[in-house]
Amino acid sequence: MVKKEVMIEPMTRLEGHLGIHAVADLEKGVYVDAHSFVVMFRGFEIILKGREPADAIWITQRICGVCPTPHAMASVQAVDMAYQAPPPPMGVLLRNFLHGAEQLYDAALGCLVLEGPDYSEAAVKKWNPDWWEKARKAKAPNAKLHGYKTIADIMRALNPLSGELWLRSLAVEKLGRKMASLLGGKHPHVVSMVPGGVAKTLTPTDLEQYAAMLAHHVAFAKEFIPVMDDLLDFVLSLGYDECGSRKVNLLSYGAYDDPEAYTANYEDMSNWGLKRAVSPGVVIDGELVTQDLIEINVGVREFIDRSYYEDWAGPSIAEDPAGNPLDAKHPWNKETKPKPGPYKAWDSKYSWAGSPRWEDWKKRVDGFAHSVEAGPIARMWVTAKAGNIPESTGSSLKFTLPKATVAGYKVADEMEFEWKIPERVNTVERVRARAYYYAYSAYVMYNQLLQALEMVKAGKAEVWRKYKKPKDGMGVGMTEAMRGALAHWVVMKGQRIQNYQVITPSGWNAGPRLSDADLGPYEDAIVGTPITEPTEGELSGIDVVRTIRSFDPCLACCVHLYQGDRCIREIPIC
Amino acid sequence: MEPEKIHVIWLSGQACTGCTVSFLNATHPSVVDILTGFIPQAAGITLDYHQTIMLPWGEEALKAVEAAERGELDPFVLVVEGAVPDEDKAGEGYWCAIGEEEGKPVTFSERLKRLAERAAAVVAAGTCSSFGGIPHGKPNPTGAKGVMDFLGKGWKSKLGIPVVNIPGCPVHGEHLAEVLAHAVLAVRGYLPLPELDEMHRPTYIFGHTAHENCPRCGLFADGKNSHAFGEPYCMGLLGCKGPISHCDVPKRGFVEGVGGCTAIGAICIGCTEPEFPDEPYGPFLKKAPAGFFVMEKIHSIGGSLDAVWSRIKEKFAGRKL
Numbered sequence: 001m002v003k004k005e006v007m008i009e010p011m012t013r014l015e016g017h018l019g020i021h022a023v024a025d026l027e028k029g030v031y032v033d034a035h036s037f038v039v040m041f042r043g044f045e046i047i048l049k050g051r052e053p054a055d056a057i058w059i060t061q062r063i064c065g066v067c068p069t070p071h072a073m074a075s076v077q078a079v080d081m082a083y084q085a086p087p088p089p090m091g092v093l094l095r096n097f098l099h100g101a102e103q104l105y106d107a108a109l110g111c112l113v114l115e116g117p118d119y120s121e122a123a124v125k126k127w128n129p130d131w132w133e134k135a136r137k138a139k140a141p142n143a144k145l146h147g148y149k150t151i152a153d154i155m156r157a158l159n160p161l162s163g164e165l166w167l168r169s170l171a172v173e174k175l176g177r178k179m180a181s182l183l184g185g186k187h188p189h190v191v192s193m194v195p196g197g198v199a200k201t202l203t204p205t206d207l208e209q210y211a212a213m214l215a216h217h218v219a220f221a222k223e224f225i226p227v228m229d230d231l232l233d234f235v236l237s238l239g240y241d242e243c244g245s246r247k248v249n250l251l252s253y254g255a256y257d258d259p260e261a262y263t264a265n266y267e268d269m270s271n272w273g274l275k276r277a278v279s280p281g282v283v284i285d286g287e288l289v290t291q292d293l294i295e296i297n298v299g300v301r302e303f304i305d306r307s308y309y310e311d312w313a314g315p316s317i318a319e320d321p322a323g324n325p326l327d328a329k330h331p332w333n334k335e336t337k338p339k340p341g342p343y344k345a346w347d348s349k350y351s352w353a354g355s356p357r358w359e360d361w362k363k364r365v366d367g368f369a370h371s372v373e374a375g376p377i378a379r380m381w382v383t384a385k386a387g388n389i390p391e392s393t394g395s396s397l398k399f400t401l402p403k404a405t406v407a408g409y410k411v412a413d414e415m416e417f418e419w420k421i422p423e424r425v426n427t428v429e430r431v432r433a434r435a436y437y438y439a440y441s442a443y444v445m446y447n448q449l450l451q452a453l454e455m456v457k458a459g460k461a462e463v464w465r466k467y468k469k470p471k472d473g474m475g476v477g478m479t480e481a482m483r484g485a486l487a488h489w490v491v492m493k494g495q496r497i498q499n500y501q502v503i504t505p506s507g508w509n510a511g512p513r514l515s516d517a518d519l520g521p522y523e524d525a526i527v528g529t530p531i532t533e534p535t536e537g538e539l540s541g542i543d544v545v546r547t548i549r550s551f552d553p554c555l556a557c558c559v560h561l562y563q564g565d566r567c568i569r570e571i572p573i574c
Numbered sequence: 575m576e577p578e579k580i581h582v583i584w585l586s587g588q589a590c591t592g593c594t595v596s597f598l599n600a601t602h603p604s605v606v607d608i609l610t611g612f613i614p615q616a617a618g619i620t621l622d623y624h625q626t627i628m629l630p631w632g633e634e635a636l637k638a639v640e641a642a643e644r645g646e647l648d649p650f651v652l653v654v655e656g657a658v659p660d661e662d663k664a665g666e667g668y669w670c671a672i673g674e675e676e677g678k679p680v681t682f683s684e685r686l687k688r689l690a691e692r693a694a695a696v697v698a699a700g701t702c703s704s705f706g707g708i709p710h711g712k713p714n715p716t717g718a719k720g721v722m723d724f725l726g727k728g729w730k731s732k733l734g735i736p737v738v739n740i741p742g743c744p745v746h747g748e749h750l751a752e753v754l755a756h757a758v759l760a761v762r763g764y765l766p767l768p769e770l771d772e773m774h775r776p777t778y779i780f781g782h783t784a785h786e787n788c789p790r791c792g793l794f795a796d797g798k799n800s801h802a803f804g805e806p807y808c809m810g811l812l813g814c815k816g817p818i819s820h821c822d823v824p825k826r827g828f829v830e831g832v833g834g835c836t837a838i839g840a841i842c843i844g845c846t847e848p849e850f851p852d853e854p855y856g857p858f859l860k861k862a863p864a865g866f867f868v869m870e871k872i873h874s875i876g877g878s879l880d881a882v883w884s885r886i887k888e889k890f891a892g893r894k895l
Binding site: 042043044046047051052054055058059062063064065066068161167170173174177178181182183184185186187188189191192194196197198199200201202338339340341342343344462463464466 | 588589590591592593594595596598599601606609657659664665666669671674677678679707708709711712713714715716718743744802803804805806809812823827828829830832833834835836837838839840841842843845851856857858859860
């Protein structure tokens with residue numbers, strides 16, 4: 001076997017800096033091994049110890065400046081629960097509007113600024129010149145909607161700093177952050193999430209201002225989704241479906257609470273979880289095994305066998321507040337004990353990320369903790385399958401975006417969208433799900449905005465409720481960041497944080513292997529990915545990059561390539 | 575006229591990338607405006623290294639950092655995002671690495687040391703790189719600190735410029751865009767360098783407190799306090815740290831004038847300050863120390879007397895008493 005190593009570091013992401021080490025088999029034209037490693041540590045869980053639990057709402061947003069609001073959401077829900085401080089319905093809606101505004105910015109950023117350039121003229125001409133020739137001749141089926149005649153025209157529009165879609169996306173993204181600033185004071189790092197509701201003086205024009213900005217997103221979705229469909233269908237037609245493919249193991253915590261259902265009470269969590277506009281659920285080998293948020297929470301495990309941490313003593317909390325058994329590896333029992341270790345020790349500890357797994361603890365089929373993947377594809381898949389909401393058909397998610405007349409956009413009329421559950425989970429379908437999640441988020445925000453106006457009319461405009469902080473308590477906040485399932489766990493003793501744990505979506509996706517048979521999702525997705533670029537000469541790793549990007553590792557990255565010990569190339573990617 | 579190039583290297587350490595995202599919020603000028611240079615006096619800025627928004631798609635990225643380290647990229651401005659960890663505390667491992675040399679990780683602090691020696695100016699974007707920020711919160715597990723502390727407070731660049739701090743968590747996009755645009759005009763002799771305070775912050779941005787810049791400040795002076803979130807008055811009783819924080823966001827807003835922490839009814843958590851997130855800023859929902867208000871009241875009485883006296887003294891003057 002002619003092996004070639006590809007070293008990609010730093011591939012910055014979430015809590016900083018990510019690296020990928022991949023091994024290619026040049027004879028078979030496929031990647032055969034991969035290690036994902038996180039190379040930065042700040043120690044949030046240690047810094048939070050002993051502070052007031054509410055401080056975590058502000059502090060944990062600083063884990064990630066690209067997706068801070070879901071951190072605020074997970075944290076405020078965990079603290080709501082620990083403080084027994086349920087917000088009034090308008091408080092729940094305003095939180096959703098903050099969350100939704102960020103998803104609208106973040107989905108466009110992911111698809112068009114971070115992932116898009118991998119399929120731009122600049123990248124394709126360089127790494128897949130045969131694609132470029134085909135793209136020039138391929139007519140874009142949705143040209144009437146978006147105005148790009150050929151696939152090559154779309155690829156040209158994705159060129160960093162000059163492409164039309166790339167530049168327009170920057171403006172659309174800023175509008176998402178502006179919506180978050182309207183209700184949250186600023187973005188990144190909104191300041192208005194507080195236990196018991198929202199710290200926002202609702203003015204008579206706030207909802208209309210939000211709506212006016214939302215209209216831009218609704219209008220943009222009607223071009224953006226057809227563009228992505230055309231581009232991604234073209235890439236699939238070239239036989240790209242093996243790229244980044246892995247088994248259908250998915251995790252969604254759900255998002256966008258029903259304002260009348262959310263109580264911040266753990267025992268009720270199964271109920272209000274099911275009422276979310278994005279459904280919670282776990283999929284193992286293509287089967288939806290549960291939709292129960294309590295069951296999902298109890299099944300979470302975090303292992304540190306291959307991570308720069310020391311193990312901790314057994315369980316200190318035996319049961320959750322509903323009386324279910326808590327494993328020693330459950331985050332409510334976890335302690336963070338960092339221990340820096342050597343670089344690239346592939347046979348031992350090699351990453352600052354832990355290895356989260358989900359155990360089907362109720363059925364206990366084999367006691368095996370599954371490596372599950374988080375992301376918009378998990379949210380869309382579960383919501384489409386679950387049938388909890390009218391838009392869910394069991395095999396697709398079907399919804400209509402309303403009419404929106406906004407200067408500078410091509411389609412004003414209402415438009416129906418249908419996201420169909422794909423046959424496989426791969427690089428292309430992850431990106432497509434992200435685009436459709438943008439449209440679905442705009443749809444949910446629109447409907448909840450109408451609901452908010454009715455509530456204002458009915459005199460239910462209260463945004464916050466006073467609470468009495470108990471001495472002890474525990475809480476969990478489970479929500480969705482753009483790149484997937486995000487949860488915070490807090491244990492409060494004497495009104496202070498005794499333990500605070502966070503598992504981010506990139507924790508689920510980027511975590512290192514537990515054994516060579518149990519890889520983390522990034523690693524698993526790379527193994528088996530075919531090499532589409534020319535293999536004679538230097539290897540760029542473009543297929544690895546596209547696969548990792550399809551998980552949306554937040555940031556662009558700098559790619560270093562090594563052949564043996566010799567550094568052969570370093571590539572920045574916008 | 576073809577302006578001389580000014581290179582920018584943007585380096586991230588213990589960062590969350592919030593400052594980068596916030597930089598994209600800047601509008602007049604925007605990041606694209608700065609990089610494309612509409613007027614020749616402000617043109618010629620090239621972003622040679624930035625993990626997220628760099629100009630070139632190609633092979634030149636980390637090479638630019640290495641060229642800058644060797645002094646081959648000149649002049650360049652180093653913008654730092656994120657805190658600097660103490661690698662001596664990391665034992666046989668490392669806290670934060672950027673790339674590797676001869677199979678070993680190159681730590682962020684090593685890169686920073688090499689680049690600072692060659693830089694024309696060093697700008698700390700955000701509270702982490704200015705003062706340590708969240709990573710240096712007690713008990714500061716990684717020994718994190720700001721760039722000014724790392725290089726030494728008396729440190730000056732080879733052009734004689736001290737570290738310029740633009741705190742804020744994240745940095746305000748417009749603050750950063752304005753300071754960078756200002757610095758270019760200063761380097762070319764059109765403007766003097768921005769005036770800095772003792773914490774190396776531009777005084778025109780950080781000269782007043784969030785309280786002084788707050789649209790609710792007048793209501794406070796009029797004795798109106800909010801007692802519950804949602805009320806439209808001064809947020810001091812609900813934990814606002816505006817009186818002890820230096821910031822113009824309540825007045826300026828955050829994205830194209832929209833937002834502003836206290837303006838919308840939230841509290842100031844002191845995210846621009848060296849002690850953030852520790853006392854006296856955290857716990858965030860705890861009321862700010864009362865001492866400030868005593869001084870403010872004394873000043874306020876003086877101001878009221880002045881307002882009354884300045885009116886009646888003219889009358890007295892008219893009557894030639």
